[in-house]
Amino acid sequence: MLRFTPILLAILYGLVVYHFSVWRTRKELDAKSTELADPRLIEVTSRLAKALDLPRIRVHIYEIEPVNGLAAPDGRIFITRGFYDKFRKGEVSAEEMGSVIAHELGHVALGHSRRRMIDFSGQNALRTALGLMLSRLIPGIGMLIASGLTSLLAARLSRSDEYEADAYAAALLTKAGIGTAPQKSLFRKLAALTGSRGSAPAWLMSHPKTDARIAAIDKLEAGWVEKDRLR
Template identity: 35%
Template sequence: MLSTRSSPPPNATTALIRANWFDGQSSQPRKVLVSLSPSLQGGPDLLVHPLQSPGDKPRRYAHRSIEWPEAWSTRRPQETLIIDLKDGGSLEILEAGKWQDALAAADFRPGIAQRMQTRWPMFVGVFVVAAIGMVAFYKYGTPWAAAQLTRWVPLSWESALSSEAMAQMDEGMLKPSKLSKERQQQLRDQFDSLLAKTPASLKRYHGYEPRYTLQFRRGMGANAFALPGGTIVVTDGLVDTARSQQIGDDAIIGVLAHEIGHVAHRHTTRMVVEQGVLQTGLGLALGDVSALISTGSTLLTGLAYQRNHEREADCFAIALLKNAEISTVPMGELLLAMAARRGKDGEEKDKDRKDTTATAPHAPASSASNPDGAANREAQTPEARLTSRRKKPCSPCSARTLKPSRAQEN
């Protein structure tokens, strides 16, 4: 359909408007008249008519060579407008009302920024689109970009970070394990057997082969956590809880499968990259990002993205246990026992935490899955935890995968 909007002929000019011309050669302004001439180069050209030389030909300034003033309101135009002619100096328009009429007569079309300033529907529309874009970037774009960029992070960096974090915790909240060497080796053998049964389909990053090591420490209650690069730590409290409740080692192996999932998905590294991607995106969208916004983005990353990491580790663990033909029921029983123990020992743990807070560093939140905290948070079996965390099951954790077979339960 052809547009019915008519444009002035190319040789037409608008009415003359009084202005002061600061040509950059004199400190005194020159009285001039200006008009607009329609052009096919994106907008009207500007004509400057000197009053001191009436017979001289007006100077023409192309539309693209001028910085046009923005109008904040079409109903209440500014009393004075300044037009930057760049090398030609500047113009001070003395008749703002006539200037707006001349722009309309010359078929001047303001840019989107000016239309936002003068038209509320345009402003609201652009704001809604920008808000949707930022939410989509935060929810989908940042995790996807971080997952891709993590591929290029060297394993040596993760190993160095893991060694430093382990050394700090050994100097603070963690102590040498009191488990016997035989018991530690027994659990390591089962851990190695589980690793050997990890299918290639569960390995997210092709070519990523960390050196998995299982270490034992005393402290932090009943807990287990993974550090980047393959180091997994189990506390004596976790092993003692399984023993006191007469739960087999399959429960501990289930927790270790969850921690292996954190390492395989490189969650600690991804958390660092996600924070960087998010802050970069905020900087591009908002300009100079203040410390408050930067801190807020870090908190949002830790809360929202870490939940997604826990879900991925849960899915990985259940798929791995199924492949190894290990029931998930003992793991659920262990989590329930840990929740009960946490309730009984809460006051004692709070006292111990106060004693160590002043001097002891904390385990990295992004690297520790903290099954004790997970048990206290929901006190459910792994299947129920996954169901409550998300509306739809993830691909490796279908309903058939989550439900243990009758043979496994027996």
């Protein structure tokens, strides 16, 4: 029984971290966000809502500067103040912002936002349990190895989620009559908008590389065309 104590403690730790993370995230978002009221973006979200047969889609502005979109575990959609400011300056179009919202809607619809929070807790539990075991075999560096392995796992899972959310957004944007062109053009802008140089290897990045994301959408659209041709 004592042999399994570290694993049981790690699982308990993961559960505690999960509940604390959900509480902290909700509190942070509640304190630093307001509902989006920009008529140009509401026009776009109305088109997305109509395509989903929904009365409306609520989007909130999260008052932080980094350029990003966010799907909260409770299903709410956020764009950051930094991203919205890029839109107001004309660096990002309304349709491109719509592609961000569609992407985050994909994370919600596919269960990514809640699963990511669970994955985060599970990864912490796995890191702790694996680190304790490896530290017995490789004193001094066991925890470092465990941290590296779980980080690689987290990046791989995150990239898979991004591809799935991209595909959802592409289908939604097409159904809404917006198309995927704004989605692809935004991908090409993201590195400049976020200040990323793209120097990290693809397998270490939480998001796929731009060319790979665009290629995946092109392949998806080619499949739709082929299906239509065969009907």
